Amino acid sequence: MKPTGILFFPAFDWAISPTHPEREERLLYTRDQIFEEGIMDLPQIREYKPGLASLKDIARVHFCIPDVEAQITEAHLVSSGSALVMADAVMKGEVKNGFAIIRPPGHHSMTVAHGNRGFCNINNEAIMVEYLRQQYGIKRVAIVDTDVHHGDGTQEIFYHDPEVLFISFHQDGRTLYPGSGFMEEAGGPLAYGTTINIPLLPRTTDSGIHYVLDNLVMPLLEEFKPDIVINSAGQDNHYSDPLANMSFTAQGYARLNETLAPDIAVLEGGYSVESALPYINMGIIMAMAGIDYSNLREPDYNPSRFKESSSNMERIYRIVDTQLQTFRQREEVIEKNRRSPEMFRTSYESIFYDTDYINENQRNELRLCPACGGFRIINSSAQHPSGKQYNVACIQLPIYACENCQDQAREAYKTMQSNPAYNLVYLQDRVRDEYKSIITRSGEERIL
């Protein structure tokens, strides 16, 4: 039996600020617990060394404004690079599955990156997914976001991508950051039904979450048949988390990973650094490695403490029914949208970067392509903390783009360069794995 890969990168020398939840101490007690348990010595476990992502790996997903270097620190390169190390280990068959216990996290980072939002600068899972597609020709991906916060960054990145099924269960957006993740958010016109949100009421327990898992998430995975399943593994559904209000336990997390059986799990949030993280991380490792976790529990765990209310269960049944339908009617809806007479579907977004206090405004144009998922052009404007105002055009060409979309997108990049309304124009050409940006005033172009 192949071992489970573990990459533990606690970034003991990195923090957003000294007292921020994303601080050096976050994985200290997890380190103590997993090292004291000696779990890395077991034959079922193989420990990996962190790696570095390249600027190109990041540009494959993000339009970093003005450039990649401006949006990241070395810690981000290591964190996202470590997810890639885990992906390589799984793809090369060295391990049966892998868990990257890494920080800084990433699931609130969106396609365009002006700064830090929700403790995230760049999206580790998305960088890993595009790497897997480019490097290993992976076609279908499922990402299950088990963080208590809606994975709005990951959702936005794959919103128009019919080949990536994004499922997020989280505390209802009316009661928690980032305030999104409702059932109506179900994917773009050509990728409808591959974004599935499961907003849960505060204090939902193990039984509620497991009902969702068994009756919604697992059936969807079975029908979607992904080549790879990724757990965007936040740990803040825990009953002791200081930033959220759910009632999930370490046992619950272990069972979740046993059922979900992700190929790769990547740590996201979770800020109950002493009372939860050491035990949840142990639980996830044990479940992924097939080690009996019945002896694992938090010191203050009391099995009779949390009981699911019948009204909440009723609500959960309804969510499950609705979302099964959303998913199952996706092809029908997409076909209808494809027949629309519009050439492009335009939408407007306003995005707030809570950590860096940036307001970004976007105009999104998606080509309603008759043949593929379409390419998109994002016009984004935001004032950075430095005072500088950026107006940029970002052209995104997905890896599955048809030839027509390819021609149009590349042509758009050429024409838009002469438009003085933009400081910079970007082309993310995933078909050629080539990432261009040009400063319109000077004509200086950079290719990654």
Add this chain to the structure above:
Amino acid sequence: MLIGIDVGGTYTDGVLFSQGVILKSVKKPTEEENLKNSLLQVLDELLADQDAPRIKRIVLSTTLVTNLLATRRGEKTALVLLPGYGLPHDSYDISGETFFLKGAVDFRGREIEKLDEDEIKALLNWIKSSGISRVALASKFANRNNVHEQTLRQMITRECEAVHVSISSEISGKLNFPRRAATAYFTAMTITAWNSFADEIEAALGDRGITAEVQVLKADGGTMSLTASRSKPCETVFSGPAASTMGGSALTRDELNSVVVDVGGTTTDLSLIIAGEPLYASRGAMIDNHLTQVNSFAVRSIPLGGDSLITSEGVQPYREGPAACFGGDKPTVTDAFNIHLDLQLGDVSASQNKLNEIAQQLQADVRELSGRITEQVSQQLFAAVNEMFRQWENEPAYKVWEVINQRKFRLDRVIGIGAAAPAVVPGLARLMQAESFIHRYSPVANALGAAVVRPTLAVILHADTQSKQYNLDPGGISGALDKPRNFQLADAKEIARKHLQKLGTELGLEDYVDDADFFLEEQFNMIRGWDRTGKLFEVGLQISPGFIKEFKGVTI
């Protein structure tokens, strides 16, 4: 004058060393059943025509504990574990006689589950009725709070006076419960045998009028006094490879990157010296398939030595007897080297004849065959050395700067140790594009290394300003911080330094305590809400492996 004796698996080597010169060296086959005899024979030969009182220091390296554990002849010991919550109990596969008790503390040293009196009573009854005299005790996070280990030991020794109890927190303060438990268990199993060996050695030295200080070599390449070794027999495992590595270092004494290649009869041991410092095994010594908290060099043992058999299928990973040139029946690697490199060892025609038998089967000539064998040996070692580099480069890292400053090993030199080294090392060095280093003392570099290395000692302090406690390793000592509110890294380092000085003085290491360096400095702010509620510190200070002051190198 200094004496170093390395009782190895096949041979016992000894040197008498003074002022940069080996005055005498002795090599004898090791009597596996009586290591003491082998040791004393070599000692007596070294001492012949010498004035015993002029011997200032004797350092011994033996395989006694390694052998006891490898052949499972350790004393019968009950292992008592308090693992609390986490891994299932069946993952602790250390001993057949394992008892699991309730009682747990967490990573901050807080008690999260109490001891269970009924369980303890049952255990005491079992100990009494079984007649067992050794118990090893280990509780998870005992390095942060050993109250359960201490309490249980008191209870056991009060009820069963004859029972000796080893506790894990006294053996190591490092994280890793299974390794601490295994180390405590192996310590309990070997402590009687080691102590009677120490008694015998002391008596024998007394008989010979030797008043020199007697030191024992440890796996970490340093020494400890024979007296100090009585409570830590496990530290003596794998001291042989440590002797060779330190021998290689003693012969070179610079800051290059080297691989030390110790070519023996059946195996070759490889170790790395990086910028002049021997590389440690990151996970501790592996004894009887269990990782332990014994600090040891990263040594890779390859089943390939001077006596490895040659058949028509090439070099075999085993020995059937000595080389043909030394009277063996079958050709070996040494015979191939003898021909290929024209070494003029023993009966060269015997090498020629035995190799010819194989060569004929392959329709080749002897020279061609010898060349091919030499190449095969070099390639195999080359692959093993490269694998060691890769492992070192791929050690996990937990800080950003460690990852950004990626490790890259560039080999400068191959140091040959052991009698067969001259045959293997130059070819290997050529393959690795590094300098080849063979010294006239290479054949006895292990014993030389033992003779001149200094003591080592490491102290680790863990301090928690919120619980106002500190823990010190070794010894499992804890105490209260006197000014927790203003406690800083400098204060943590000061406590560690004082502890090292105190221990060093007790152990007779006064000359070396000033050479100690900090190898670990961690501090974390504890934030609850948005406020700082305390700080956690972990600092480590050590006298690292090196040489005694009077050793100034060897004269060339």
